[in-house]
Amino acid sequence: MTHAGPTAERAPRRGAGLRRAWRELLRNPPAIFGALVLVVFVFIALFAPLVAPHNPRQQNLSDRFTPPVWDKAGDTRYLLGTDQLGRDILSRLIYGSRVALAVGVFGTGLALVIGVTLGLCAGYFGGRVDAIVTRVTEVIISIPSSILYITILGVFGPSLWLLILVMGLFGWITSARVVRGEVLSIRNREYVEASIGLGQRTARVLIKHVLPNVLGSIIVVGTLKVASMIILEASLSFLGFGVQPPAVTWGQMLSDGRRFITSSWWLATLPGLAISLLTLSLLFLGNWLRDNFDPRTYD
Amino acid sequence: MFGYVLRRLLQVIPTIVGITLLLFIVVRFSGDPLAIYLGDDDMVVGQVGNDQIAALRARLGLDQPLPLQYIYFLRDALHGDFGRSFIYQNQPALPLVIRRLPATAALGGAALLIGILISLPAGLIAARFRNRFPDTFASFYAVVGEAVPNFWLGIMLILLFAVNLRVLPVSGSGTWRHLVLPAFTLGTGMSALLMRLLRGNLIEVMSLDYIRTARAKGLSARSVLFKHGLRNAAISYITVLGLSVPGLLSGSVVTESIFAWPGMGLLFITAINGRDMAVVQAIVVFTAFLAILGNLIVDLVYVLVDPRITYR
Numbered sequence: 001m002t003h004a005g006p007t008a009e010r011a012p013r014r015g016a017g018l019r020r021a022w023r024e025l026l027r028n029p030p031a032i033f034g035a036l037v038l039v040v041f042v043f044i045a046l047f048a049p050l051v052a053p054h055n056p057r058q059q060n061l062s063d064r065f066t067p068p069v070w071d072k073a074g075d076t077r078y079l080l081g082t083d084q085l086g087r088d089i090l091s092r093l094i095y096g097s098r099v100a101l102a103v104g105v106f107g108t109g110l111a112l113v114i115g116v117t118l119g120l121c122a123g124y125f126g127g128r129v130d131a132i133v134t135r136v137t138e139v140i141i142s143i144p145s146s147i148l149y150i151t152i153l154g155v156f157g158p159s160l161w162l163l164i165l166v167m168g169l170f171g172w173i174t175s176a177r178v179v180r181g182e183v184l185s186i187r188n189r190e191y192v193e194a195s196i197g198l199g200q201r202t203a204r205v206l207i208k209h210v211l212p213n214v215l216g217s218i219i220v221v222g223t224l225k226v227a228s229m230i231i232l233e234a235s236l237s238f239l240g241f242g243v244q245p246p247a248v249t250w251g252q253m254l255s256d257g258r259r260f261i262t263s264s265w266w267l268a269t270l271p272g273l274a275i276s277l278l279t280l281s282l283l284f285l286g287n288w289l290r291d292n293f294d295p296r297t298y299d
Numbered sequence: 300m301f302g303y304v305l306r307r308l309l310q311v312i313p314t315i316v317g318i319t320l321l322l323f324i325v326v327r328f329s330g331d332p333l334a335i336y337l338g339d340d341d342m343v344v345g346q347v348g349n350d351q352i353a354a355l356r357a358r359l360g361l362d363q364p365l366p367l368q369y370i371y372f373l374r375d376a377l378h379g380d381f382g383r384s385f386i387y388q389n390q391p392a393l394p395l396v397i398r399r400l401p402a403t404a405a406l407g408g409a410a411l412l413i414g415i416l417i418s419l420p421a422g423l424i425a426a427r428f429r430n431r432f433p434d435t436f437a438s439f440y441a442v443v444g445e446a447v448p449n450f451w452l453g454i455m456l457i458l459l460f461a462v463n464l465r466v467l468p469v470s471g472s473g474t475w476r477h478l479v480l481p482a483f484t485l486g487t488g489m490s491a492l493l494m495r496l497l498r499g500n501l502i503e504v505m506s507l508d509y510i511r512t513a514r515a516k517g518l519s520a521r522s523v524l525f526k527h528g529l530r531n532a533a534i535s536y537i538t539v540l541g542l543s544v545p546g547l548l549s550g551s552v553v554t555e556s557i558f559a560w561p562g563m564g565l566l567f568i569t570a571i572n573g574r575d576m577a578v579v580q581a582i583v584v585f586t587a588f589l590a591i592l593g594n595l596i597v598d599l600v601y602v603l604v605d606p607r608i609t610y611r
Contacts, residue, residue, distance in 0.1 A: 030442075139317035142587045142594075144549035147567060151322075151583055154571040155329040231448045235553050238450050239568065258454055258557075262462050269458070272451030280446035287442065 024292050034284030041278050045097040052091035053079070056248050060086035065264050081266050083256065089266065093274050095248040100278060103164055103233040103243075104226040110168025111229075112222050115175030116214075120206050122176065123183025130180075137173050145170070146235065153241040160243045163236065167229055175221045182214040216289075223286035227279040234275050250275050307598055311591055318587045319376050322580055323369050376584055382577035386570065392577035396563060396585050402472065403562030406485060406554065407547040409478055411540065413486030414493050421490070422497030427524060429502060437494060444491025450553045453484035457557075470559040481558040485550050489543060496539055500532035534605050541597030545590040 025031050044051045063086040066075045074081065080089040122133040140148075152166050186192060187210070195205050236242040237251025245252065250271040257267025356362045360371050375381070381392040425437035460480060461469040468477050504510065505528050513523045548563070555564035563582055570578035 135313050135317060138314045139321060141545060142314055142318060142590045143321075143583060144545040144552070144586050144590065146549040146552045147583055147586055150552070150567070150571055151579055152325055154574075154579075155325055155576075227446065231446075234448055235450050239553060239556060240572075254451060254454065261454065261458055265458055268451075268454050272448065272455065275451065276443075276447045279448075280443065283442050283446050 021292075025288070028288050028292075030284040031288035034281040034288070037277060037281035038285065041097050041281070042101065044094050045101045048094050048098055052088075052094045053077075054088035054091040056087060056091040056095040057246060058087060062086065065260070067264070068266050068270075080270055081264075083253070083267055084260060084264075089253075089270055092248050092253060093250070093270060096250040096253060096271065096274065097278070099160070099237075099243050099247060099249045100230045100233060100275070102160070103167065104230040106164045107167035107171060107229045107233075108222050108225045110164065111171035111225060112175050112218060114168060115172030115221075116179050116211075116218060118172065119176035119179025120183055120210060120214075123180040124187060124202075124206060124210065133176065133180075137176065140170050140173060145232070149232070149236060150239065150241050153236065158236075158241045158244060160247065163233065163242060167232065171225065171229065174225065175218065178217050178221050179214050182217055183210055186210060186213055220286055220290045223282055223289060227282035227286065230275065230279055230282075303602065304599065307595065311595065314591060315588075316373070318584065319373050320369065322583050323372050326576060326580065327365070327368075376580075381581040381584070384570070384575050384578045386573045386575045386578070392575075392581035393585065395578060396566065396581045399561065399563045399566050402560060403548070403551050403555070403564065405478065406481055406551055406560055406562055407544075409482035410485035410489060410547060410550075411543065413482055414489030414543075415540075417487070417490035418493035418497055422494045422501060423524065423529065425494070425498045426501035426505065426528075427520075434498075437498065441491045441495040441498075444487055444494075447488075449484050449488050449550055450557055452487060453480065453554060453557045456480045456483060470557070472559070472561055477558075477560075481554050481560050484557070485547065485554045488550065489547070492543075493536065493539060497532060497536050500535050501528055504528050504532045534601070537604070538597050538601060541593045541600070544593035545586070548586045548589065 025035065060082065063075065063078065063082050064084060066078050066082040066086075067073050068081040068089075069076055069079050071081075078088050078090070080093065082088055083092070118133050122130040148170060149166055153162060156162060192205065192209055195209050200208075233242055234249070234251035234254070237249040238255045239251075240255070242251050243249050253271040254268050257264070257269075257271065260267050353362075360368060363371070379393045383389045384392050384395055387395055421437045421440065425434040428434050457469055457480060460467045467479055468474075471477055501524075505524075510523060510527055513527045514520075518526075551560075551562060552564035552567055554560065555562045556568050559565065563586065566578065567582045569575075570582065
């Protein structure tokens, strides 16, 4: 140990970490499944106009209620059948993935920016800052989430951007808690004290030395958060408080399909399968990340 | 003990102030409360004279500065006065909400029971056979239970049991058979969460020294698991039961509207769609109050049950 300075704390080289992650991934079948499904969903969401066989809003009243292709009455033009207005289900599912992923990713992004900032400050400064963050957290978790979201969306009128904003503004609790806990455990480590002792500004200490050490937990929390936001978006759209038509959302398809549950099972079944598949893939990935790279975070 | 209880009760005050302030801001920024009060804004406001509007504003306290208006709002809320519903024959809003509590409580209680009945044995078996087949299966169930949206599960249960098998009613209320599907819809997600928690806690507890001691003195595996393991893992399990109140209330909104279950969730959707703001505000504050109460009870039970915790 000739140079026991700050450099000794460096993580191994980046390439080595990625190779290790890749090897670990190949040993975990659910995580492989999750990664593959997620890649497919992201691809079809990005290239929806190229992938979708039909215009998702094109009505063909003569082809209403066509069942999926494996049914006797199926039609090869509509692989997953059509709805009550003769619109192609597969194309609508493909376009629906755009809203789901947009809300999940942007909502989580905003929530993480808020949650990580508050968590860093609460954990690092403690005292009054910590107390205020705790009080605000308590207010938010006391109001049942769907009641809080629906009140705001109902009062201001639902839209995609309001939905993302609201999810970000009220969805940061978990990330703030996890980051706060982690910061508490590393605040008094030597390398943090050393950089304070060197006279570095607080913001620099937080960003350069504290933040990189909580990044693992942030990625885990973020992955799981995307899944829960997708479910929340779907249930809000289902109740009519999500993104409004003409945008196509899975929750809306489910709510339309529910009316025809006795005659056309596929209308309500398929969008739910799409939601479950996407959230399942995110949970598999998130749990795997947690188990392998971040043994300290629970929940 | 008394000091602890008092301090814990005092902590509730800023939370209540925060909740009502948030609600006040949301409602006030959404539009003129007078228009909401008068119902259909254009028509009514056109008929009422300017001096009448001014008089009404004064009577409702809307001519006061906003901070003062909030104080009045808080005062009325603490007295249980949220104004009157204009959908439900001008009745006071809070009693209207409280009348729906038994239905929601029945649904939430049944869901919690289902959550416990699934998660308790599943968590025990998973921890007992860690990393073997039962555990893998239980962990898979936990992930799937979390991934599947409960409103879709509800619709699938309707499709299977009400439409295809015709053994249970599609929706409505009245008999216990109406409660089965909504309770399962709400309870399965709960069970996944509880199972994961119990498994994790049990595994942690079972690796502690006193468990090794218990094994070493020749106790049977079952006795070690139940008497020493479960008892100690149960504390956080019970905590989560108490903390599940907001989650259950949140889930009951969508569950009640799928099954037309006449609880607070269904009332909430009706009220917000009709812009019946008195009822909406009463529901927000009342459900938050229930959540705070659940949290408080857990904290107190916690202290009573666990001798290791001293009340500071």
